[in-house]
Amino acid sequence: MKRLIVLTAFALLALSPARADENADLAAIKAEIGAMNAKIHSLEVRLAKAEGDARQARAEASRVKAPVAVASNAASQTAQTFDQAQTAAPAAPTPQAPAEAVTSEAAAPPPPSSPPASNNAFNPGIAAVLNGFYVASSRDTQKQRILGVAAGDESGLPLRGFSLGESEVSLAANIDPELSGFLDFSMKDDNSLSVEEAYILTKDLPYGLTVKAGRFLSGIGYLNERHAHDWSFSDASLPYRAFLNSQYGDDGIQVRWLAPTDQFLEFGAEAFRGDAYPAANAQHGGQGTFTAFVHTGNDIDESSSYLAALSYLHSRAENRATGNGDLFTGNDDLGIASLVYKWAPEGNPTVRNLTLASELFYGREQGLYDGQAFGQNRFGWYAQGVYQFMPQWSVGLRYAGIDTQNPGPLLSGSPLDDLGHGPRAETALLEYDTSEFGRLRLQYTHDESDLKPNDEILLQYTVIYGPHGAHRY
Amino acid sequence: MRKLVIAAALGVLGLSSTAQANVSIFACEPEWGALAKEVGGDKVSVYNATTGAQDPHQIQARPSLIAKARGADLTVCDGAELEIGWLPMILQQADNPKIAVGQPGAFDATNYVHLLEQPSRLDRAEGDIHAAGNPHIQTDPRMMLPISHALAARLAQIDPGDAAYFGQRESDFEKRWTAAIAKWTQEAAPLRGINIAVQHHAWIYMENWLGLHEVVPLEPKPGVPPSSGYLAEVLQKLQATPAKFVIRAAYEDDRPSEFIAEHAGIPAVKLPFTVGGTDGAKDLFSLYEDTISRMLAGLKK
Numbered sequence: 123m124k125r126l127i128v129l130t131a132f133a134l135l136a137l138s139p140a141r142a143d144e145n146a147d148l149a150a151i152k153a154e155i156g157a158m159n160a161k162i163h164s165l166e167v168r169l170a171k172a173e174g175d176a177r178q179a180r181a182e183a184s185r186v187k188a189p190v191a192v193a194s195n196a197a198s199q200t201a202q203t204f205d206q207a208q209t210a211a212p213a214a215p216t217p218q219a220p221a222e223a224v225t226s227e228a229a230a231p232p233p234p235s236s237p238p239a240s241n242n243a244f245n246p247g248i249a250a251v252l253n254g255f256y257v258a259s260s261r262d263t264q265k266q267r268i269l270g271v272a273a274g275d276e277s278g279l280p281l282r283g284f285s286l287g288e289s290e291v292s293l294a295a296n297i298d299p300e301l302s303g304f305l306d307f308s309m310k311d312d313n314s315l316s317v318e319e320a321y322i323l324t325k326d327l328p329y330g331l332t333v334k335a336g337r338f339l340s341g342i343g344y345l346n347e348r349h350a351h352d353w354s355f356s357d358a359s360l361p362y363r364a365f366l367n368s369q370y371g372d373d374g375i376q377v378r379w380l381a382p383t384d385q386f387l388e389f390g391a392e393a394f395r396g397d398a399y400p401a402a403n404a405q406h407g408g409q410g411t412f413t414a415f416v417h418t419g420n421d422i423d424e425s426s427s428y429l430a431a432l433s434y435l436h437s438r439a440e441n442r443a444t445g446n447g448d449l450f451t452g453n454d455d456l457g458i459a460s461l462v463y464k465w466a467p468e469g470n471p472t473v474r475n476l477t478l479a480s481e482l483f484y485g486r487e488q489g490l491y492d493g494q495a496f497g498q499n500r501f502g503w504y505a506q507g508v509y510q511f512m513p514q515w516s517v518g519l520r521y522a523g524i525d526t527q528n529p530g531p532l533l534s535g536s537p538l539d540d541l542g543h544g545p546r547a548e549t550a551l552l553e554y555d556t557s558e559f560g561r562l563r564l565q566y567t568h569d570e571s572d573l574k575p576n577d578e579i580l581l582q583y584t585v586i587y588g589p590h591g592a593h594r595y
Numbered sequence: 596m597r598k599l600v601i602a603a604a605l606g607v608l609g610l611s612s613t614a615q616a617n618v619s620i621f622a623c624e625p626e627w628g629a630l631a632k633e634v635g636g637d638k639v640s641v642y643n644a645t646t647g648a649q650d651p652h653q654i655q656a657r658p659s660l661i662a663k664a665r666g667a668d669l670t671v672c673d674g675a676e677l678e679i680g681w682l683p684m685i686l687q688q689a690d691n692p693k694i695a696v697g698q699p700g701a702f703d704a705t706n707y708v709h710l711l712e713q714p715s716r717l718d719r720a721e722g723d724i725h726a727a728g729n730p731h732i733q734t735d736p737r738m739m740l741p742i743s744h745a746l747a748a749r750l751a752q753i754d755p756g757d758a759a760y761f762g763q764r765e766s767d768f769e770k771r772w773t774a775a776i777a778k779w780t781q782e783a784a785p786l787r788g789i790n791i792a793v794q795h796h797a798w799i800y801m802e803n804w805l806g807l808h809e810v811v812p813l814e815p816k817p818g819v820p821p822s823s824g825y826l827a828e829v830l831q832k833l834q835a836t837p838a839k840f841v842i843r844a845a846y847e848d849d850r851p852s853e854f855i856a857e858h859a860g861i862p863a864v865k866l867p868f869t870v871g872g873t874d875g876a877k878d879l880f881s882l883y884e885d886t887i888s889r890m891l892a893g894l895k896k
Contacts, residue, residue, distance in 0.1 A: 386658030419658025
């Protein structure tokens with residue numbers, strides 16, 4: 123009995139060796155189809171030309187109000203060419219002339235448009251992001267500290283008065299079938315130019331793998347990977363400013379793997395040079411920062427969806443200078459838990475939609491601060507909501523805070539000492555979008571990150587022009 | 596006993612992979628999902644990325660869409676930049692070489708028909724215009740014929756084993772569809788030559804098919820929501836050239852068309868625009884049946 127079953131199983135399996143032959147056949151068929159496709163393409167090109175002729179002829183015919191014999195003649199020729207194209211394809215089972223059925227008034231069969239032949243046809247997509255701020259504040263925004271952390275030089279608020287903020291120019295293109303490239307220049311208020319991102323990205327690695335290499339924004343957290351113009355508020359929230367110098371990006375490599383599941387599940391890991399805050403001076407032979415993250419998300423129902431993420435960042439700093447020449451040498455570990463929820467009636471965000479986002483930060487910095495050994499646990503969070511209540515108009519609220527452990531008596535009074543005062547900030551937003559490419563914002567912030575609170579009113583415009591990639595979730 | 600189970604499992608696996616060559620399709624809009632089902636039958640599985648309640652121009656690149664695109668063998672989309680605001684991000688994040696732009700697994704319906712209204716000037720000051728022409732081809736059922744034809748060929752390319760099946764289904768569909776078009780065209784005869792107002796300029800192919808005359812769109816420029824000042828202009832135009840009714844797609848904000856309907860004293864007619872847009876538009880055939888019966892009802896009001 124057992125033997126019989128085994129035999130049956132082998133018999134069933136024997137089907138699969140037969141498939142080897144089938145595969146060979148398939149390959150042959152595929153090759154044939156490929157050849158046919160090429161043929162179809164050449165016919166399509168001729169067809170497009172014929173169609174152009176037909177159109178021209180029609181135009182002329184109508185201009186002189188003569189009978190359109192010439193045009194219809196040309197058009198029927200076109201239809202013939204189309205028929206030939208269809209008949210040539212073995213895979214196309216019913217070579218009737220659908221073109222005639224489609225077109226009522228005049229014959230105008232499918233015209234695959236021919237690509238432009240100019241020498242700039244392969245230019246990359248160039249997009250510009252322009253920004254402008256006006257800030258009125260009760261205190262000088264450049265003198266406001268975030269108590270309890272040795273924050274980096276990009277952690278501050280926009281300048282008081284009129285300023286440009288950050289303008290960006292990006293160039294994006296496919297390099298070849300396997301790689302695409304992205305380059306993003308950023309111009310700061312002080313006319314300094316920096317390369318914000320410059321990376322290559324793989325396009326067709328198997329098994330859901332993607333590799334990114336170069337300079338790029340880390341995939342940790344929810345907001346980190348987004349460019350500032352894609353944030354829901356005009357500035358970064360308090361924990362991003364305090365712990366990540368607003369945003370973490372550096373030179374390195376990233377590997378992502380998207381699991382083949384209906385539930386969106388993505389794993390990623392990165393290694394960076396370790397020059398950017400909270401790292402400094404490229405430790406471990408220029409591999410001073412490591413990160414790992416996992417993203418997951420799905421639809422909850424027709425109207426709502428979510429994205430959740432867990433991220434971890436480890437970095438090493440050697441003589442990281444902040445503030446007035448304070449030096450830090452040591453390790454920084456940071457974990458981030460992120461949750462984003464989006465709602466739109468029946469999944470249609472055009473008229474009304476809501477986005478809720480919250481992230482929790484928990485980390486530890488330890489080592490030597492100005493020669494003083496210390497270890498400090500740090501905690502931060504923000505919660506924000508933006509509601510579009512009618513087309514073009516939205517309102518938002520954000521609440522953010524950080525708490526840091528007392529660094530010990532020897533460092534009391536240093537930037538690491540929050541003086542018993544946990545920084546907090548509350549922000550309200552009113553936004554008007556001129557279109558998906560233009561945006562005006564009015565933002566009010568009550569900021570208690572320093573001992574004396576700062577009240578700030580901010581006006582901002584942000585515009586994007588040129589071919590700009592679609593935005594992330 | 597254990598051997599038995601393993602053998603049986605192997606046998607079943609071996610069988611299932613030969614018996615059912617399934618093409619997993621990611622359809623950008625429900626009308627293309629429905630067409631893919633007509634042609635592909637039970638040899639394809641179709642996931643519709645959007646619904647009739649959603650604006651195909653403006654879809655959020657949700658995690659669920661990325662996960663579905665990851666496993667797809669074929670995308671069936673409108674093309675002509677209709678999905679440019681979201682699909683590229685999904686394709687990038689899904690990182691599925693099979694459905695990358697230019698691959699056999701990327702099928703754009705607008706590549707197989709003649710697009711109208713190719714703008715002579717590309718300028719964002721003109722609003723949400725599409726360089727390749729007006730992409731809303733599904734409003735004319737005659738478009739489905741060359742597209743189903745091309746789709747059958749594409750399915751055969753991806754799944755050569757079922758080429759004959761797809762061909763047979765396609766020719767069957769073509770017969771039924773040609774008959775249905777004749778029937779709809781006849782039913783819609785009373786609509787020929789009437790004036791209509793439209794909310795978004797998305798109906799030119801249907802207007803061509805049924806001989807409707809569009810007096811005015813309610814959007815000052817494509818994709819730009821109307822201001823009250825612009826709606827007053829529209830009312831003036833409608834006074835000079837009265838329209839029988841004002842149409843809008845099911846996914847669109849009903850306020851502009853309701854406002855015009857009230858002030859111009861004409862019915863506002865909601866049309867499905869795609870499969871699932873209204874309860875009546877259950878499949879590809881009832882999409883056009885429902886569209887015509889709604890307009891005929893609007894004519895009688």
